[in-house]
Each structure stands twice: as C-alpha cells, then as structure tokens.
Amino acid sequence: MNNLTPKNSQTLTSSDIENLALRFGGKSDDYIEIVNKQQNNNTINKYALLKEINNELNT
Amino acid sequence: MSITLFYQRPIHSTLYLLLSILFTDKLVRYILFKFHSYFNQHKVNVIEAFLMPFITLLSSLFINIKKHKISFEYTLYDYYPHLRLPYRTYIYSNILRFIIQSVFLVFFKNQLKSSSVKEDAVNYFYDGVSYLLRQLRWFDLKLGRLLKRLLSKNKKGPKKSAFKTMADARVWQNKLVKYVILAFILFLLAIFITIPFSLEAQAVFISFILLVAYALKRVKGQMATIVMITLSVTTSSRYLWWRYTETLNWDDPLALALGGGLLLAETYAWLVLILGFFQTINPLERKPVPLPKNTDLWPTVDVYIPTYNEPLSVVRPTTLAALSIDWPVDKLNVYILDDGKRPEFKEFAEEIGVGYLARSDNNHAKAGNMNSAMRYTDGEYIAIFDCDHVPARSFLQMTMGQFLKDSKVCLVQTPHHFFSADPFERNLNNHSQIPNENMLFYGLIQDGNDMWDATFFCGSCAVLKRAALDDIGGFAFETVTEDAHTALRMQRAGYKTAYINIPQAAGLATDSLSAHIGQRIRWARGMAQIFRLDNPLMGKGLSIPQRLCYINAMLHFLSGIPRIVFLTAPLALIYFNAYIIYAPFLAIFIYVVPTLIQIKATNSRIQGKYRYSFWGEVYESVLAWYILKPTTVALFNPNKGKFNVTEKGGLNDEEHYDWGISKPYLILLLINLLGILVGVLRLFLGDPSQIGVLIISMGWAFYNIIILGAAVAVAAEARQVRHSHRIKANFPAGVRLANGHTLKVKITDYSDNGVGIETEHAHLCRVNDKIELLMSRGNKQFSFTTYVCNTRKKQIGLTLKDLSLEKQRAFIQCTFSRADAWLDWQNNFRHDRPSYSFKEVQKTSLRGFSNLLFHAPRALQPVIKLMTNIVIYINSFTPKKPIVHNNYD
C-alpha cells in the first residue's frame, strides 16, 4: 500500500477547510462541521417511513 | 551624350558634364543613377540625394562596399532608423539627427547582427567593462555570503523570529544589564548621528552603508531586516541632525520661513518612518486557536449587520452567508440593524429567519445603531459585518478560539479584503497587478500592531466581547471613527486585542474616487478627533508601545500638509530663489540622495509584499489636499464637522474625467510644470553659481510631476460595465449535462447570479443548454439548475435564474462563503522591485497626462495638438535604438 500516495487530484471533495489549514497551519480536523440538527429533524418528520423507523429506534 | 538628350534633361546633362571633369565616366553614371534613385524613389531631398553617392564612394575607400553593397543601405537605416521618417526632407535637422545618433551609437552598446569595424571596438570596450563588473559581483557575492553566515547562525533552532530571540535572550533578564546596554546603544547612536563629518567623510560613511545595504539585498530573514532598519534609523537621524544644525539660513527671513516649513515636514516624515519601523518590526502572524470538541462549551454570538441606505441586493448575500457560518444554530443569532427602516428589509429578514432591529432615531450613526441593538440582544460575543462584507463559513471558528484561550481578549479583528477594484485599481486598470492601498494596513501594519497588543477595531469583520463593551459603556460615539475609539477605550480598560491575518470576509471597495476620498476624510477627521478628545499619549491604561502605535496611526492622517510641502518645496528655490536647504549643492547631493535611497531600500524590504515603492506617495498626493482641512479643523475643534456615510454599490455607467476632484492635483501640477520652465530659463540666463541647486530643484520638481501625473490619472473614472461583481476563483466543481454525463470542471469566476467554468477538455455545450452545476460546501454537494449563456472552447458561462431562497443560500455557501475564498489575496504579488515600481508609476503618470489631453474641453484641442506636435518633433531628435533584425528576415 506504500506506493499508493494519498489522492492529490482536484476531486469534487477537495475541501476548502483543508486548503485553509494547509496555508495557515493548524489541522483540518480541528474544524467542526456543524450538523444541522433542525434540518435532520425536518427530514425525518417529513417522510413517514423515516419517522416510524426513528420512533422504533428510540424506544 | 546626344544633343537631344541635353534639351530634354538639362540639369541632368549639366551635372553629367561637370562631374565628368572630376570623375570617370563610370563613376559619373553611378553618381547620377544613385542621385535619381534617391531623389525619385526614396524621396530624399535634393542636396542629400546628391551627397549620398559621394558619401558612399568615400566610405568605399575605407570599407569594402561591394561585399556589403546591398546591405549597406539597410544597415545605414538600421543604425539611423529615424532618418527614414516623414520629416527627412528637412535636411538641416537631419544632419543634426545624424550627428546625435552617431554620438549615441559610439557611446552606447547596441546589439546588431551585422558586424562592422565600429562594433568590434565597442565590443572590446564592453568586454572590459563586464570584466570589471564581474569582479565587483564576485566581491559582492562574497560579502553577501559572509553577511548571510553571520546573520543566519540559528538556522537549526525552532523557527523563532530573530526579533523574538533577541528580545527573549537571557541578557535582558538582568535589569541593570538591560539598561546599561540600552544606554550604550543610545550613546553610540547619538555619536553617529551628531558627529559632524566633512563632506568626504560623509561620502565614505554613506557609501559604506549603501554597500552593506546592497549586500543585504540577497540575504533573507529578519535579522538582516533589523540590520537594515538600524542603518536607516542612523542615516535618517543623521540627515535630520544635519538639517537642523547646518542648513538653516538665519539671515534670509523668507528662506528661513520656507526652509522651516520644509524642515517640519521632513521631521514629520522622519517621525512616521521611525514609528513605522517600530510598529512593523515583527508582525505577529497569530495562528487561529482550535475550539473545544464539545460544542456545548461554545459561547453564543450575535452577528450585527448594520445598514443605512444600501440596496437589498448588497445586504442579501451578507445575511445569507452570516446564517451559514459554521456555528451551532442555537448559539448563533443574526440581526439586520436597519437605520433606513425599510419595509423590504423587514420582509427579507422575516423570510430568511434573521432578526430585524430598527430604532426610532438615527443618532450617532453606526455606533448609535449598534448601541441600540445591544439593548435587544444578549449574545456573549458580537460579530460585526458591514452590509457588503460577506463572511466565510469558517469565520467564527477561526476567531473565537482567541477569546476562549485568554479571557482578557476583547477584540479579534480580521482583514478587510475587497473583491472589487478600488478607484485606483479600476481607473488605472491595474487590479491584481499591484497591491492595493489597504493591503499595507491589513497585511502588515495591523499584524505589526498585534505584536504590541495595539490592534484596533476597524468597524467590520471582527468579533467583540460583549462584557468588555458593557464595561466601557457601549460603542464610542463621540468621534466619527467610532471603531478605533472603541478599541482605544477597551484597551485603556485593560483588555487585550488580537488580529488574525487570514481574510475571512470580503466586500465592495468604494466605487468612485470621490467616495473613496470621502471615506478617508472621515477617517482622518475621526483620528484627529480621537487625538484631541482621548489622546493616546496621555491618560492611563496604555503601554508605551500601544501609545506609539496609536500615534503613528494618527500621524498617518496628518500627512496632508507635509505632502503638499514636499510637492511644492523645490519651487521655493526656482521661483523665489530662497535657499530652503542652505547648503552647497554637493552637500545636498551627498546627504539627501543616499539617505533617500537607503530608506527606500529598507521600506521596500519591509513592505515589499504589501505596497510597491513610490505608490505611497501617489496615494498620499491624491488625499493630501482633501484631508488637510478636516484634520486641521478637527485638531482645533474636535466637535465640528459632520459624519458622511460612504456609499456602497453605486454604478458608474459612463467614462468621464472627474475635473472637480482633480483640481488640486492640476493646480499643483501646473505650478510644478511652470517651475521647470522657469528653472530652464534661469539655467541659461541666471547666475551660473546656482546651477547645481537649480538642477537638484528641477529634478525634484520633475519627480513631483511624475507623482502628480499619476494622481491625475486616478481621476479618470473608468466605466463600470457589470452590475454584479465578478470574482475570480479557482476551485473544483462538476456539471451534469442533460444526457446524464458529468464533467469535472473548475470554477474560474462567480458573481451572485452566475458562474464561469472551465473544462479540461473541449466540451459540446451550446448556448441556452440547461445543465446542472454541482458545487460543494465542505463534503456536502449542492445541485443548481443553470443555463449556458456563453461558451468558448474550454470555458462556459452559466447563469442561475430564479433561485429559491434555499438555493440562494446554498449558492452563497459554495462560493462567497468558502473558507478559502480569499486566501490568495496576497499571493499574486511578487515582492517589490523599486526600479520596476517606479517605471510603473511613470507609465501611470503618462497615462494621466494622456487622459487630461483626451478629456480636455473642445476649446483647448488645437493648443494640445500644437503641443503634441512640438513634443513629437523634439522627440525625433533623440537617439533611437537601431533596428535589430531577427533571423526570419
């Protein structure tokens, strides 16, 4: 596995936070991508199947 | 020769007969043939045409013409290209041109492929010179290496700045030793500054310093910079001492008055220089502090977006971006503070779910607005963005760490970056080619301030601690620069401030020169007010470095009078014969010029990435007249004067020249130009003993003309075509075409409703195709419906139409709000090179002059035409570079 270098192509998932960390030091895992809990709840409540599964899991 | 021919061509035949006396038949035929050919074909005038064959014959005695026969003529015109031009029928002027060009060719080396006797001699000469230069260069390299070794001894240690190592060295711990060494250094400095040198000694001293400065050019690192700074301090102080002690003419009251004025201006410049060195000796380059992993420990933040009369289209992206900052939703509250009390803003705020605060009055402008808002919000911290400053999503996570690490910190400031061109860049058309005006402050000076804990609040792109604001009674509103004043008050109260030199927001620059100047007037007035009302030199709570940094910021805005003095000083000698610098020409030359060179070199080294040499003078000249009055008024009566808001987002739809604004520069320019003329007259008609000083004065006036020309150039307002600004970018994205295929693309630019992309491969999209744009924010992908509006082989322009609010927000998140959106703000600029920068200023100056001529009112056109023709005629005499043929001819 040693000669498979970590990807350095400009893929779609190339992260702006990584660029920031690269330029100014610091580690990109110090950055916390905030989870939009509100939107997640909206999604679950919007679709009945998801809601039911969610309810089952939480009981 | 037949008789009939004689009748038909009398002159020709007469000549033929005459010449046959002297020359052989063949020669005569040759001469006449050549004469006809020159006269008829090449349109040379009679006498030249007649002389040319003789010259050719004469030179053929020395050079083998036959070998170069065909090329001789071409060679001639290669060396003397201007002889071919339209006015070559004027023979006497041509002779003059010929002579000047010959002189030029002999003394200056020119590259020509064809070899000739002359060129061999020239080659030998230059071989000798280059050998000499090589020896000098070897010596210079050795010197540079020696210095490099001396100064970079501690390469192995951790990357601590030289300044820090010096400051933390153990020798300072002992107070007594510290004072003794300081006293010793001051004593040495005092000696070097005050000891009177004879002219020769001064010349030697200064050339030694220049030599060291030149050798240090190649040595990188802060130690070398510190050495340069020390040298500059020494030379400039020495210069000033010399001026005070030896160059004031006490006998002539006029000269004394004018000279005193110049001396005060120079003292001002020296003070700003020294304080500037102190301020920027060690930019702190603070790194962001990571936040704790548990977001429950994160504090609450209110985001204020104050607005007054800006259009909704400007405020919208800012608000959407503020909502998308990566911070727990329950701890982030965004508020629009609308002093314009506009209903559409209220609707907008409700629609996207941000707070809307409007107050009943408009007292104290922005400060009052924010103070009023503080009554209705209760976040532990307040982040402030001007309504056009779009924050990056990482803004809070980059800044808040400082507060959590040190509870005494009350302010974290980030740079103001502009994604549009400021008036200088737009009107001079050099956006992204030279650093713009505010880059020096945010790139270097604030970072330097941070070292001394003297960062001040700039009104936007910053976070403040609510508790500290409450402590000082809210935002300060007594001055028009309430931001700096607030920071000053907080620092007096014992809080610390911080600067993070990473651009995390970007906004619009002022869009016209008058708006720009209006903004600076406000800052200047405000700083003068602070100086009067809350003088940082006095009062408690500030450390000495903090006081010095604030004073320097204020002094910067007092540059109006000194700049005007510098722009008019040489004229005192030319018009009034007043010896403002009462010293012999040689002394002036030896003291002034090397000191200036040394200072320029040091400044270029320190500031080179953020400001190019000589542009500072241009910026100051543009502002000088306008900040003169407000600062003087504010210094005497701080409470007079009104707050004028800077307009943002206007449109300039026609190219025009702002004559109103440029009046001061034009007047200054005119008197300088007249001064040159008068100087020339006096050179020829006046007292020969004064020639030296006259030449220096004229040189200075000429330099002033160049600077003023550049200032004049800025007033020519360029046309702004686009309504929404296009921002250059470079990040990856994808598109999905209608047929389901995807393509990897690069976003090359974006605006608030369009995107420019570049594909790796020629694409097959056509205008009006509908394609799906896939952009990411972090690891989330968003899809946007777009339409192709223009295409080229590898580039496509896309527009987004009718985006829903959610999609608008997502779009801002993927473009303007990218954490790395503005990271390249400094990287496109090479380090300053003073000579190159000066050439740029010269070019700009010429542009200024041509703008004047271009926009001149109708009545003056004939005069201008006449003057242009005169200039062109004079220019035709100047030596020209010989034409070099490349191998394709």
Place this chain on the structure above:
Amino acid sequence: MQRVFVKGIKGGLGTTSVVANLACVLKKSDVDVIAIDLDAKSDLGLHFGLPWKYTKGWSNEASFEDALVHFHQDDDGIIFLPFGDSTDTSIDNITKMVNRCKKLNYSQEAWVIFDCPAHINLLHYPLEKNDIVIELVNCDAICHSLIYRRLQTLKNSDTDWKHYFLVNRYNSASTLEFDLFSLWQSTLPLMAPFFINSDEVIKESTAYRNVALNCAPYSVANDDFETLAGWLVSKATL
C-alpha cells in the same frame, strides 16, 4: 493482500460496476489487482471486456488449481475470475471460494476485490479482522430501512471486519436524495463521507465493453472512484 468485499444492500444497485471501476483505479498505481466474481450472474467479466462466448468460470471446476485456468487479464492489467455457468450456486460453495483464494500468491500490496451477490448475508463469509466490506446503497427510503436493519445485525453479532456503507448513483438534484444523504452523513456511523455520483457513463461504458475511467476520464464519477480508492488505502492496515 488486502481483501475488499463489495456487496449491494439489495440487488440492482450497481455493485459489479463499482467493482470494475474500483479495480481500474487501483490498478493505476501499479499494484496487483485481482477481481473475483462471486455472483452467479457472472457478469463481472463483461465489464472487463471478456468476450461473451467465454461462459466458464471458477464454479465450473472442482478444485482451485483447476479454476486457475479461468483467470483472465484485461488491457489495463487487472486479473479477474468469472463465476462461470455452473448450476451449483449454493452459499457454501461460494463462501468456500473465498477461503481458497487465500492460496493466491501475490504481494502484500495487492488488492483482491470480491463482487458479492446481494442475497447472501455477509455473516456467511469467512471474514477476518483486516477485511474491508463496502455495502452499497442508494439514497432512498428502502435503503434507509435496510441500513438500520443491518446496523442492528452488526450490533448484535460479533463482527470484527471494517464495515462501511457507500452511496452509489447519487443525484443531489433530487430533494429526497439530498435530504437523506444529509441525514445519513451526520447520523449514521460507518457511512463513507463521499459518494459515487450518478453518471451515465458508467452505464455506457459497459456497452462499450470498458470501464468509466477509460471512457470518460474527465467525468465526476471518475473522481469519485479515485476518492474511493484513496480512502480505501487509508483504511487498509497492511
């Protein structure tokens, strides 16, 4: 040899395409890549350009040594082994093959990728600690339900392999897919932080008897596979 098992959480999610494209990308870094078809449909070969007339595979042979003759190598250098057309499609037979593949003599850096059928439960396979299992999903509600069921099974059984879910055929323009993936990204453990975009070229490339990487090197899907490959490298412990 690093073993990777690619299985769809249900059928028809594009498992074989993923195996073929992943193998192609891994091969780019010049290591040995071996793809083994464990699915009775035996279509892995077609993805690598195997002529349609070759119908035999390892299932047609009794011993492993005999099966070696069915190894093919495609133009990119990937070694693959078709299933064959034997009627003995018992789970036992298939899972035994996995163990027998251990006898392959390749270097430590080699990758062995198994194309697993959707209907065989992973617990039947002799999985070990260093194996990586990628369970392919699409962004829809059924897969959501299946994922949670799978999570429950994984919790209740004693598993020690590295198990991940990977979204295939992702289309962010669809509201449901976008919402669902946002939900999964932030709530599901074991969800890969990226996805394979829906791209027509993956379908088309098989029609051209090739893989997406070779047919459309500038596609986004290509990038996604590269991301997948890089991510696998970081997860591999060998």
